[in-house]
Amino acid sequence: MKSEEQPITPIEAADLLARVSAFHNEGYRLVAISTTRLGDQCQVDYSFDRDFSFRTLRLLVPEGTALFSITGIYWAAFPYENEMHDLFGITVTGIAIDFNGTFIKTAIPYPFSVTTVKPGDVQ
Amino acid sequence: MSHQITVPFGPQHPVLPEPIHLDLVLEDERVVEAIPSIGYVHRGLEKLVEKREYPEYVHIAERICGICSFIHGSTYVQAVETVMGIEVPERALYLRTIWSEYSRMHSHLLWLGLFADSLGFESLFMQAWRLREHILDDLEATTGGRVIQGACKVGGVRKDIDAKKLDEMVAGLEALEPEIREMNRVFFQDNSVLHRTKGIGVISGKDAYELGAVGPTGRGSGIAEDARMLGYAAYDRINFRPVVETGGDSYSRCVVRGRELYTSIDIIRQAVEKIPDGPVEVKVTGSPDGECWSRAEQPRGEVIHYVKGNGTRHLLRHRVRTPTFANLPFLVKALAGCELADVPVIVLSIDPCIGCAER
Numbered sequence: 001m002k003s004e005e006q007p008i009t010p011i012e013a014a015d016l017l018a019r020v021s022a023f024h025n026e027g028y029r030l031v032a033i034s035t036t037r038l039g040d041q042c043q044v045d046y047s048f049d050r051d052f053s054f055r056t057l058r059l060l061v062p063e064g065t066a067l068f069s070i071t072g073i074y075w076a077a078f079p080y081e082n083e084m085h086d087l088f089g090i091t092v093t094g095i096a097i098d099f100n101g102t103f104i105k106t107a108i109p110y111p112f113s114v115t116t117v118k119p120g121d122v123q
Numbered sequence: 124m125s126h127q128i129t130v131p132f133g134p135q136h137p138v139l140p141e142p143i144h145l146d147l148v149l150e151d152e153r154v155v156e157a158i159p160s161i162g163y164v165h166r167g168l169e170k171l172v173e174k175r176e177y178p179e180y181v182h183i184a185e186r187i188c189g190i191c192s193f194i195h196g197s198t199y200v201q202a203v204e205t206v207m208g209i210e211v212p213e214r215a216l217y218l219r220t221i222w223s224e225y226s227r228m229h230s231h232l233l234w235l236g237l238f239a240d241s242l243g244f245e246s247l248f249m250q251a252w253r254l255r256e257h258i259l260d261d262l263e264a265t266t267g268g269r270v271i272q273g274a275c276k277v278g279g280v281r282k283d284i285d286a287k288k289l290d291e292m293v294a295g296l297e298a299l300e301p302e303i304r305e306m307n308r309v310f311f312q313d314n315s316v317l318h319r320t321k322g323i324g325v326i327s328g329k330d331a332y333e334l335g336a337v338g339p340t341g342r343g344s345g346i347a348e349d350a351r352m353l354g355y356a357a358y359d360r361i362n363f364r365p366v367v368e369t370g371g372d373s374y375s376r377c378v379v380r381g382r383e384l385y386t387s388i389d390i391i392r393q394a395v396e397k398i399p400d401g402p403v404e405v406k407v408t409g410s411p412d413g414e415c416w417s418r419a420e421q422p423r424g425e426v427i428h429y430v431k432g433n434g435t436r437h438l439l440r441h442r443v444r445t446p447t448f449a450n451l452p453f454l455v456k457a458l459a460g461c462e463l464a465d466v467p468v469i470v471l472s473i474d475p476c477i478g479c480a481e482r
Contacts, residue, residue: 003205006416030335032444034429052353076335076452105162111170
């Protein structure tokens with residue numbers, strides 16, 4: 001079985017649009033935007049692919065920080081950015097199609113912004 | 124300028140097996156804009172990773188989808204195995220490949236039937252689902268499950284298939300192939316199918332790539348990408364070429380799925396010829412500490428399972444990007460400019476799996 005290299009590049013929020021534009025200009029497609037809660041901040045990964053070359057830009061977003069939408073560069077990012085808002089409570093400004101919190105309907109708001117189970121608290 | 128009205132489509136609709144809502148902005152009978160809305164079946168399965176230990180979580184991962192469940196399970200365990208550096212036995216990798224292709228055939232035949240149904244072609248729908256039964260019978264005979272197979276585990280697979288059964292499976296598929304060709308002849312050549320699908324919902328290859336389209340949806344627009352080319356499981360030892368059509372319309376997406384049935388049979392035939400003897404699982408100790416994006420080709424396209432562990436039995440994060448989620452922007456663009464009567468056909472042409480997309 002083959003395994004692939006998956007380099008991750010840490011970036012600052014202020015550099016996001018420029019770095020994403022660079023991937024777009026080089027012909028990469030947007031693969032996914034993935035968010036992971038780490039303590040009181042979120043790790044946001046923007047993953048791209050071109051000819052099976054997988055690359056990721058990584059942002060660490062403190063609670064309460066707003067991100068710029070990348071839909072001006074990759075229009076197809078709108079489902080990911082709405083999901084990021086609805087599940088993690090991250091504000092994203094300027095989304096091409098902004099559902100204003102109604103894209104994914106959840107029983108409690110922003111369910112992934114809190115940890116419901118402590119380590120070892122197995123049910 | 125014509126008067127614009129908004130027509131709601133779904134979440135309950137005769138052609139939709141799962142709930143998605145579209146606000147269709149119309150000028151006369153022409154769709155100007157389509158705004159999708161999901162969220163009716165969000166189950167929060169990713170959140171369950173906080174409550175289940177990583178070896179047992181595979182049962183949750185398999186239940187993300189009731190159609191491509193096996194590949195969800197195998198892609199999840201592949202992610203954990205990569206993080207933990209587990210060497211999976213060769214025989215298990217071949218078995219995963221065989222079951223993955225059976226899953227693809229079962230999904231494509233199901234979709235072909237639903238697509239025929241959306242065209243009002245009921246007898247063709249029944250033919251596709253009749254052929255699908257053969258595939259489901261083999262899945263049940265070898266794993267115990269028709270829909271949820273439960274065959275994958277971290278470190279290998281739970282079941283083996285003996286040589287006699289493997290030969291019977293290949294013989295069964297070879298007997299099925301002429302019937303699939305006859306069914307495909309209708310999908311590919313029948314006037315009523317062509318009339319409803321040719322030139323409907325056209326997206327160029329350049330636009331499809333820009334929209335991040337994956338799987339048969341992208342390959343129907345000429346994008347020659349197939350995650351199996353990454354060489355996961357035993358695909359690096361199998362000769363195959365992705366099926367590509369260049370029309371970019373609903374017909375091309377249908378033809379890609381129809382032709383992929385032959386590719387799946389050929390892959391299974393090669394895998395059975397090459398499968399080595401040996402164990403099907405290894406003992407796994409420890410816990411994942413690291414992260415990985417595991418990619419695989421589901422019937423609907425590239426799926427991604429991201430896992431991040433911190434050395435405990437519970438993963439910090441399991442995130443799934445399903446092919447339907449990636450194909451939503453494609454759908455929005457494909458609907459713009461179409462006739463209202465073509466909306467059901469275009470929606471089905473991306474083979475939407477909403478349960479999958481919402482997790």
